Amino acid sequence: MLWQRRRDREPAYIVDDEMLPSAISIPSSCLPKVDVMAIPQYPNVIASAPPERFSVLFRINAPSMSEYPDYHPLKRAAIDLVLVLDFNGYIDKKSLKHVRKVVCYVIDHLSSSDRLSIVSSYPKDKKVLPLCLMTEQGKESAKQTVSKLIFTKGPIDAVKVLKIAARILEKRRYKNAVAFIMLLSDRRDQCIIQNQGSSNGEKAIEYLDNLPYSIYPQFSKEMNRNFFKYDIFPVYAFGIGPYHNPVGLHALCSATGGTYSSLETSELLLDAIACCLGGLLSVVTLEFSLTLTQGTVDVEILELNSGDFYSIIRDMEGTSADIKVGNILADEAKEFLIQVSLPKHEIDVLQSESILTFRWAYKDAVTYSGTEVQYFHAVDIGRPQRLPGPLFHYESIQVTRQSICLLVADSISKALNMAEASGVKSARKFLLDIESEITERGSVDHSHSLCRWILDGMREVVRRMERGELGFKRGGHAYALSILSSYDTQRTTITGSPVDLQDHPFQTPNTIEMVRKSRYAQGIRR
Incomplete structure (x- = not known):
C-alpha cells in the first residue's frame, strides 16, 4: 500500500523542460534605477482646517532597456x-x-x-x-x-x-x-x-x-x-x-x-x-512593492486605489499600507492615488510636515541576481494658518486628472453591475449622468491621453448599450471589461x-x- 501511494504521488518536477543558458552578470553600479515620485493634492493645507480627504499621487517610472549595458544581449528578463x-x-x-x-x-x-x-x-x-x-x-x-x-x-x-x-x-x-x-x-x-x-x-x-x-x-x-x-x-x-x-x-x-x-x-x-x-x-523589474507609513502622528491612510494590483492597509488605524506591483516593463509608468486624512493643528507647523514616508523595493530582472534594492522618501506639505486664496486654486493637475479617470473607471464598473441587476437601460442612464456631471465640472484635461482615452471608452460603452440587452452582451460587455482591464493594470489591451x-x-x-x-x-x- 505504501508503494502504491508513492507511485501515485505527483513528481516534484517535470523532466521535459529544457535547461537554461548561463546568465550574464552586470555590476550593480551599472544598473538603472526605478524612480518613484509623490505628488500631493495641495502643496499647502491650512493647519486648523484640513480637507476631509487628502490625495497623494504616487508615480512609478521604470528605466528604458537602452539604459542597460550593451554587452547584455537582451537588456530584459528572459x-x-x-x-x-x-x-x-x-x-x-x-x-x-x-x-x-x-x-x-x-x-x-x-x-x-x-x-x-x-x-x-x-x-x-x-x-x-x-x-x-x-x-x-x-x-x-x-x-x-x-x-x-x-x-x-x-x-x-x-x-x-x-x-x-x-x-x-x-x-x-x-x-x-x-x-x-x-x-x-x-x-x-x-x-x-x-x-x-x-x-x-x-x-x-x-x-x-x-x-x-x-x-x-x-x-x-x-x-x-x-x-x-x-x-x-x-x-x-x-x-x-x-x-x-x-x-x-x-x-x-x-x-x-x-x-x-x-x-x-x-x-x-x-x-x-x-x-x-x-x-x-521588456520586463526589467521584479517584485516591485511600495510601502507607505504614517509620517506625522494622526495621519491616517484611508484608501488605496491600486486597480488589479494587490494592496492592503495593515491596521485599523491606517498607519501603514502596501501595494504589490510585481513585474514592471521598460519605460512603463504606473500611478496610484492614495487617500489620507490629515490632523488639525492650532498653531503653524514648522515650515513643512511629513505626512507620509514611503519605501520602494524591487529586484532587477535583467541580472536576475535575487538582490533586492530599497529606497526611502517622504511626502512633505506646508501647514500654514491661512492661504492667500481658496484651496482649490492650488490643486495639482496630475491629481485632478487621475481623480477624474478613477471616477470614470469606477462608473463603468458600477454600470456593468447595474446592467446585470436591473438592465442595460438604467445602466446607460447612469453613465450619461456621470458624463454630464464631469462636463459640468469643467476640469477635464482633454489634451491628456489618459483622460481622453477613458472618457472615449465610457462614451463607447454608452453607445453599445443603445443596442439593448442582447446587443450589449454580444460585444459591448466584453469591450467594457477590456477597457477596465487596461485601466486597472495600466497596460495596453x-x-x-x-x-x-x-x-x-x-x-x-x-x-x-x-x-x-x-x-x-x-x-x-x-
Missing part, C-alpha cells in the same frame, strides 16, 4: 511562456490559419534564452510542446507542431487545459526570471448563444474556483506577510468573437495581474498578441477593434514597435 489554445472546434479554416500565423509570430520573436510551451484543448486537452528554448532548432520544432494543430467540435474541459498550463510552470526544474500564460479562447458563453438577456456573473466564473492558486489566487493573511513567496503566473487572455465568455476571462486575468483583450474577429489577433508580447519581452497605439495612454516603445512589426508582417504599411 521569459518562460505557456501558450494555451482553447478553441472548441467551431473555428473555421480562415480563423485557424490566423491562429497558426499568430503562434508562429510569437515563436519568431522569442530569443534563444526564452522558452515556450504550447497547450491545446485538442487533442485530449494536453501539452503539445514541452517548455523548450527558442533556439533555431527549438523554433523549427515548435513550428512543425503548430502546423499540425487541429480542433474538433465537442465539449472542452477549460479547467483541465488551464491546470496543465499552470503545472508546466509550477513544476519547472529550471526557471527563467519571469513566467506568463497567454490564453487564446473562443470558448462560448451559452447565455449569449441562447439569447438570454442576462447571465449570472457568479455562474460565469464559478469554474475558476477549481483552478490552482498559481493562476487563480485566493489571498490570505499568510500571503499578506510574504506576498512574493508564492508563485502567481499572470494570465493574458484574448477572447475571440462575439460569443466568448468575457466575464470568466476578465476575472482570471484580474486575479493574476494579466490583461484581458476582446477581439471581434480573429483578424485582430496578430496585432493584439504583438501588443502583449512587446510588453512581456485591444478593445474590440484596431487601436492607434500611438495615442494609447499605456503604450510603451516596445509595444508600439512589436505592433509595427506585426502590421509589416501582414503587409500593412502604417
Whole structure:
C-alpha cells in the first residue's frame, strides 16, 4: 500500500523542460534605477482646517532597456511562456490559419534564452510542446507542431487545459526570471448563444474556483506577510468573437495581474498578441512593492486605489499600507492615488510636515541576481494658518486628472453591475449622468491621453448599450471589461477593434514597435 501511494504521488518536477543558458552578470553600479515620485493634492493645507480627504499621487517610472549595458544581449528578463489554445472546434479554416500565423509570430520573436510551451484543448486537452528554448532548432520544432494543430467540435474541459498550463510552470526544474500564460479562447458563453438577456456573473466564473492558486489566487493573511513567496503566473487572455465568455476571462486575468483583450474577429489577433508580447519581452523589474507609513502622528491612510494590483492597509488605524506591483516593463509608468486624512493643528507647523514616508523595493530582472534594492522618501506639505486664496486654486493637475479617470473607471464598473441587476437601460442612464456631471465640472484635461482615452471608452460603452440587452452582451460587455482591464493594470489591451497605439495612454516603445512589426508582417504599411 505504501508503494502504491508513492507511485501515485505527483513528481516534484517535470523532466521535459529544457535547461537554461548561463546568465550574464552586470555590476550593480551599472544598473538603472526605478524612480518613484509623490505628488500631493495641495502643496499647502491650512493647519486648523484640513480637507476631509487628502490625495497623494504616487508615480512609478521604470528605466528604458537602452539604459542597460550593451554587452547584455537582451537588456530584459528572459521569459518562460505557456501558450494555451482553447478553441472548441467551431473555428473555421480562415480563423485557424490566423491562429497558426499568430503562434508562429510569437515563436519568431522569442530569443534563444526564452522558452515556450504550447497547450491545446485538442487533442485530449494536453501539452503539445514541452517548455523548450527558442533556439533555431527549438523554433523549427515548435513550428512543425503548430502546423499540425487541429480542433474538433465537442465539449472542452477549460479547467483541465488551464491546470496543465499552470503545472508546466509550477513544476519547472529550471526557471527563467519571469513566467506568463497567454490564453487564446473562443470558448462560448451559452447565455449569449441562447439569447438570454442576462447571465449570472457568479455562474460565469464559478469554474475558476477549481483552478490552482498559481493562476487563480485566493489571498490570505499568510500571503499578506510574504506576498512574493508564492508563485502567481499572470494570465493574458484574448477572447475571440462575439460569443466568448468575457466575464470568466476578465476575472482570471484580474486575479493574476494579466490583461484581458476582446477581439471581434480573429483578424485582430496578430496585432493584439504583438501588443502583449512587446510588453512581456521588456520586463526589467521584479517584485516591485511600495510601502507607505504614517509620517506625522494622526495621519491616517484611508484608501488605496491600486486597480488589479494587490494592496492592503495593515491596521485599523491606517498607519501603514502596501501595494504589490510585481513585474514592471521598460519605460512603463504606473500611478496610484492614495487617500489620507490629515490632523488639525492650532498653531503653524514648522515650515513643512511629513505626512507620509514611503519605501520602494524591487529586484532587477535583467541580472536576475535575487538582490533586492530599497529606497526611502517622504511626502512633505506646508501647514500654514491661512492661504492667500481658496484651496482649490492650488490643486495639482496630475491629481485632478487621475481623480477624474478613477471616477470614470469606477462608473463603468458600477454600470456593468447595474446592467446585470436591473438592465442595460438604467445602466446607460447612469453613465450619461456621470458624463454630464464631469462636463459640468469643467476640469477635464482633454489634451491628456489618459483622460481622453477613458472618457472615449465610457462614451463607447454608452453607445453599445443603445443596442439593448442582447446587443450589449454580444460585444459591448466584453469591450467594457477590456477597457477596465487596461485601466486597472495600466497596460495596453485591444478593445474590440484596431487601436492607434500611438495615442494609447499605456503604450510603451516596445509595444508600439512589436505592433509595427506585426502590421509589416501582414503587409500593412502604417
